[in-house]
Amino acid sequence: MLTIAVFTQKGGSGKSTVSVHLAVAAGASMKVLLIDADPQATVAKWAAERSLPAPFVARAEPSSIEQVLAAGRAEGFDLAVIDCPPHVAAGTAALLRVADHISIPCQPTMPDMSATARSVALARATGKPFSFVLNRAPARAPEVAQAVEALSAGGPVSPVVIGDRRAYARALTNGLAVTEAGRASSKAAQEISGYWNWLYDKVRNEQWQIQQAA
Structure with missing residues (x-):
């Protein structure tokens, strides 16, 4: 099970x-x-508004993450996505250590860009691969290209940028995602599908390299 x-x-x-x-x-x-x-x-609240059975949502503390993942593997899950705390809380490192890859969302703003150094430091301390994805990016803003260039100095950056679109908030409010409920052809859905495809290919390649080195 990839994590x-x-x-x-x-x-x-x-x-x-x-x-x-x-x-x-x-x-x-x-x-x-x-x-x-x-x-x-936030994820649990979204799931409470959701009528569809998948994905299966579980709450977990850092101290129980190993058991939750073990149960997931036993139930035949192919992928686990962990929504971590938005700061270095007690046990955050334990959540990152169980991951195969760490995705670091970042808005193209000065406070967000400044905060990435701390995120990268913790990611590197775990020894796990990581990458950035620009999120809530304004359309055709010069800050986006500048942010991509700046982030590239610290690690891989997704070529797919997630835009600042109301569609995301609207979907979450209804217990949905932008790729569902007739939204598959929207720009938001194309962004998410594109980002997932890029990230999945990257993680699979990283796993192949680890297996070859073993």
Whole structure:
């Protein structure tokens, strides 16, 4: 079972939105376990409004993450997506250590860009691969290209940028994702599908390299 942790030190970066949308996009072709490890419980609240059975959502504390993942493997899940706390809370490192890859969402703003250094430091301390994805990006803004260039100095950056669109908030309010309920052809859905495809290919390649080196 592949495990992806979505983490950033900066609150308000859209971390939970990215977690939900990754899980739903992946669920089109695999069995997905979405783990809410954020004390704010945004993912769990989204799931409470949802009528569809997948992805399966579980709450977890850092101290129980190993058991939750073990149960997921036993139940035949293909992928686990962990929505981590938006700061270095007690046990955050434990959540990152169980991941195969760490996704770091970042808005193209000065406070978000400044916060990435702390996120990267913790990711590197776990020894796990990580990458950035620009989130809530304004359309055709010069800050987007500048942010991509700046982030590239610290690690891989998704070529797919997630825009600042009301569609994301509207979908979450209704217990949905932008790739569902007739939204599959929207720009938001194309962004999420594109990001998931890029991330999945990247994680699979990383896993292949680890197996070759073993």
